[in-house]
Amino acid sequence: MAFWTKLFRKRNRDKELDREIAFHIEELVRENVAKGMDPSEARRQAMIAFGGREQTKQALRDVHSSHIIETVSFNLKAAVRFIRRAPSFSLAIILILAIGTGANSAVFSAIDAVVLRPLPFPNGDELVALYQHDSKDRDSNHFVAPVRLEDWNRLNSTFQGISGYYLDDLSETSGPLPEKVTETLVAPRFLQVLGVSPVLGRDFTPDEERFGGPDAVLISYGFWQRRFRGDPAALDKKLRVGRFSYSIVGIMPASFRFPNADVDLWAVSAPDAPFAQRRDATWFTVIGRLKTGVTLNRAQADLATVQQQLGKQFPKPDAELTVQSKPLKETVVGSVRDSLWLLYGSVSLLLLIACSNIAALLLARMSDREHEIAIRYSLGAPRSAIILQLLTEVLLLALLGSLLGVATLAGAMRGLHVLLQTLPRVEEITLNWRIALYSLSSTLITTLLCGLFPAIHGTRHGISRSLAVTGRGQASSRNRLQWSLVGVQVMFAVTLLVGAGLLLRSLQEIARVSTASRIRIARSWPTAVDLEFDLVEHRNSGEHSGRGRSGIRIVSKYPAETHRSHS
Amino acid sequence: MAPTEKADLLQGTLDMLILKVVALGPIHGYGISQRIHQISNEVIHVQQGSLYPALHRLEKRGWLTAEWGESENGRQAKFYRLSAKGRRQLTAEEATWTRLSEAIQLILGAAQQEG
Numbered sequence: 001m002a003f004w005t006k007l008f009r010k011r012n013r014d015k016e017l018d019r020e021i022a023f024h025i026e027e028l029v030r031e032n033v034a035k036g037m038d039p040s041e042a043r044r045q046a047m048i049a050f051g052g053r054e055q056t057k058q059a060l061r062d063v064h065s066s067h068i069i070e071t072v073s074f075n076l077k078a079a080v081r082f083i084r085r086a087p088s089f090s091l092a093i094i095l096i097l098a099i100g101t102g103a104n105s106a107v108f109s110a111i112d113a114v115v116l117r118p119l120p121f122p123n124g125d126e127l128v129a130l131y132q133h134d135s136k137d138r139d140s141n142h143f144v145a146p147v148r149l150e151d152w153n154r155l156n157s158t159f160q161g162i163s164g165y166y167l168d169d170l171s172e173t174s175g176p177l178p179e180k181v182t183e184t185l186v187a188p189r190f191l192q193v194l195g196v197s198p199v200l201g202r203d204f205t206p207d208e209e210r211f212g213g214p215d216a217v218l219i220s221y222g223f224w225q226r227r228f229r230g231d232p233a234a235l236d237k238k239l240r241v242g243r244f245s246y247s248i249v250g251i252m253p254a255s256f257r258f259p260n261a262d263v264d265l266w267a268v269s270a271p272d273a274p275f276a277q278r279r280d281a282t283w284f285t286v287i288g289r290l291k292t293g294v295t296l297n298r299a300q301a302d303l304a305t306v307q308q309q310l311g312k313q314f315p316k317p318d319a320e321l322t323v324q325s326k327p328l329k330e331t332v333v334g335s336v337r338d339s340l341w342l343l344y345g346s347v348s349l350l351l352l353i354a355c356s357n358i359a360a361l362l363l364a365r366m367s368d369r370e371h372e373i374a375i376r377y378s379l380g381a382p383r384s385a386i387i388l389q390l391l392t393e394v395l396l397l398a399l400l401g402s403l404l405g406v407a408t409l410a411g412a413m414r415g416l417h418v419l420l421q422t423l424p425r426v427e428e429i430t431l432n433w434r435i436a437l438y439s440l441s442s443t444l445i446t447t448l449l450c451g452l453f454p455a456i457h458g459t460r461h462g463i464s465r466s467l468a469v470t471g472r473g474q475a476s477s478r479n480r481l482q483w484s485l486v487g488v489q490v491m492f493a494v495t496l497l498v499g500a501g502l503l504l505r506s507l508q509e510i511a512r513v514s515t516a517s518r519i520r521i522a523r524s525w526p527t528a529v530d531l532e533f534d535l536v537e538h539r540n541s542g543e544h545s546g547r548g549r550s551g552i553r554i555v556s557k558y559p560a561e562t563h564r565s566h567s
Numbered sequence: 568m569a570p571t572e573k574a575d576l577l578q579g580t581l582d583m584l585i586l587k588v589v590a591l592g593p594i595h596g597y598g599i600s601q602r603i604h605q606i607s608n609e610v611i612h613v614q615q616g617s618l619y620p621a622l623h624r625l626e627k628r629g630w631l632t633a634e635w636g637e638s639e640n641g642r643q644a645k646f647y648r649l650s651a652k653g654r655r656q657l658t659a660e661e662a663t664w665t666r667l668s669e670a671i672q673l674i675l676g677a678a679q680q681e682g
Contacts, residue, residue: 020596020645023638024615027597030640050615059620063627 017060025050071385075392082393089365090397093358097401097446098408100354103347105402105439106409106416111344112438113429115337119329120255120428122195123289127328128296130162130286130303132321143282146271148310148318149187152286155306158299160291163193164284165259166269174240175227182262183241185269191218193289194258198250201235204268208249211270217246221254223264241265259285261427280317287328300325332424340423351442355449362394362451366458373459387455394451395444402443406436581613581621583664586649586657589631595644596622622647630656 025046032042047053083090118124130152131142144152144164153162164187172181188209197203198218208216217239219227228234239246246267257263269284270276290299303323311319326334376386409416410431420426588594588602599622600613625631630653638644649657 016645019643020619021615023595023642023644024597026642027638052616056616056619059616060623063620063623 013064014057014061017057021050021053021056025053071388072392075389076396078389079393079396083396086365089361093361093397094401094404096354096358097398097450098404100351100405101398101402101439101442101446102405102409104344104351104442105406105435106412107340107344107347108438109409109431109435110416110420110423110426110429111340112434114333114423114425115340117428119332120425121258123292124329125327126160126290126292127194128288128290128299128325129328129331130288131324132282133324134317134320135322136320141282142285142324144284144286145279145282146187146269146273146276146284147279148282148321149284149286150271151310152288152303152306152323153189155309156299156302158291158294158302160289161189161193162286162288163187163189164286165190165266166283166285167259167263170242172239172241172264174238179227181223181241181264183265183267184259184263186266187269187271187284187286190266193287194256195289196253196256196258199253200232201248201250203250209268209270211273211276213268213270215244215246216249216268217241218250218252218266219248220252220264220266221256224251239265241267257427260424279314288325296325296327336423351446352449355446358394358450359453362454363457366454369458370461383459386459387452390455390458391447391451394455395447398443398447398450402439402446406431406439579660580664581617582625583657583660584611584613585618585621585625586630586653586660589647590649590654590657593636593646593648595638595646597644599647625653629653 025043028046028049029039029042032045033039037045050056119127121127130144132144132148133142143166146164149162149164153159156162165184168183168185170181170183171178173179188204188206191197191203199221201218204216204218205213207213219234219239224230224234228237234251235248237248239248244267246265252266275281288299290296300323303325307318307321307323311321373386376389377383413429413431417426417429420429584603585599588599588606591602594602596615596619600615600618603611603613622631622633626633626647630650631647632650633645633647635643636646
């Protein structure tokens with residue numbers, strides 16, 4: 001910005017300079033004419049008297065130019081020369097910085113996507129997760145009964161809507177081979193609450209959200225591509241999932257992966273189904289969208305009032321229940337946030353260590369450059385100019401390093417996704433301008449961290465000492481410097497070790513998270529089998545009719561309890 | 568180092584002369600060169616190549632302010648005016664100059680006595 005305004009002002013100033021000089025020349029001409037010369041001769045004499053017009057203009061421009069551009073280009077040229085003169089030294093620094101800033105930017109891109117950015121829904125910050133909590137029963141789960149969900153949705157005054165879902169792994173059998181699919185069974189208003197519409201087709205109709213209505217299903221973009229190769233005709237097709245036949249009514253956008261990336265289908269679990277009427281039959285994970293401007297605290301208080309009312313109306317079990325809420329984002333990323341920040345802290349430390357190593361390298365090199373610095377001093381350069389030049393060299397190295405780092409990161413983005421695949425929202429991690437901006441600012445900070453101390457240290461003697469020292473080449477002082485550098489290096493190495501230890505710890509943390517989710521995946525198969533088995537049993541015993549999705553759902557996430565509640 | 572000092576001295580002197588002339592009232596560049604020429608009994612002739620850079624430097628330092636106005640014969644010209652800061656600077660420079668020239672006079676006088 002400043003550059004352009006400066007350029008613009010420069011144009012205007014050039015015009016003014018012209019006018020000022022022209023006036024002077026006109027006055028000289030007038031003076032000559034007054035002396036009796038003929039006009040053309042008067043002009044010629046005036047031009048001669050004035051002298052080099054262009055030279056004067058250039059001199060005036062020099063007065064006004066702030067020398068920033070000249071200084072920068074001079075320093076950059078010097079920096080390029082410096083890099084050319086010591087290619088291996090420069091390459092070492094560039095590589096160290098590439099690793100340091102690359103790793104740092106990689107972890108920051110993960111933090112940015114997972115922790116900092118809102119969920120990928122319109123006004124994602126309005127979305128909250130709601131739980132019921134049984135104050136008497138510590139072992140109770142936090143799922144909510146369909147009837148209670150409907151009560152909350154009807155009686156509250158702070159939500160645009162409340163909905164819920166649960167997951168199920170089933171087999172889809174309409175194709176030549178049965179396929180395992182992950183189905184999300186949703187309460188009414190699911191897509192409205194999330195603020196998402198199908199990319200093709202439509203949302204469920206109110207009819208489809210009622211018990212006994214048509215069986216409709218929404219399919220994921222991935223499933224659409226995999227199963228129908230993206231054919232729009234999929235909309236009329238039917239799917240056989242478990243024992244039900246669904247019509248495909250809509251295809252969700254590729255970006256829609258709620259509640260997780262594995263989901264293939266969304267179907268309705270009607271809250272008015274006969275088997276869903278018991279107030280202790282709980283299976284929904286509840287989500288709600290706050291009205292605009294409503295705080296979580298106000299919503300929580302509102303729902304507490306609603307639940308108190310329900311407690312009076314249905315003392316058992318509602319009197320024992322309280323409502324808990326937290327931002328939906330919290331439920332998605334809460335478990336990994338601390339680990340990610342720890343990892344970020346570790347890579348930042350790594351970058352700091354890299355910086356201190358580079359500072360040591362530059363410092364070591366500075367003793368070779370004393371002569372050069374002394375010459376610049378003797379040519380009248382102020383200390384600040386020399387420091388600026390030394391910093392420009394480091395800046396150029398740092399820019400090259402972080403460019404290399406970010407380029408590597410861009411190339412390794414897929415690898416990063418695989419590496420962090422157990423993270424929620426990992427597919428949202430991308431390189432974007434925020435990451436670029438972050439890398440740039442970390443490069444500037446890196447430059448100062450690496451370069452400032454060596455530059456200040458290297459120029460501390462001013463003109464007199466640096467000339468004297470180079471002249472005599474004092475062996476003793478040089479030895480002392482070298483020894484202190486060795487000391488510094490050892491210190492850095494120890495710091496590096498400690499830093500690596502911390503990094504390992506945080507990697508362990510991440511790994512711990514991933515083991516947990518791996519266990520969850522491993523368990524899902526037996527669960528599915530158990531459920532199918534139970535379902536058949538219930539069907540045969542005629543306990544339930546219509547949509548056989550019964551009380552099993554209470555415990556669909558906890559296979560161990562399945563047996564407890566049904567045997 | 569020596570040549571730089573010499574240049575600085577001359578430059579400083581020109582600056583002081585300009586400040587002094589401008590102190591007499593708003594005036595354009597041509598007027599300044601004329602005035603210096605006249606007052607010095609045609610001894611000092613300021614080259615435009617030095618005058619204008621000096622004027623702009625002084626303006627940039629805030630010792631002079633400039634604005635466009637109409638000259639005696641109805642043309643647009645850039646008029647320079649002394650700022651408060653410039654007035655203080657002029658006072659300081661005049662004092663320094665007086666002391667310096669007195670000192671130089673003393674030295675020259677002593678040298679004459681000995682020679």
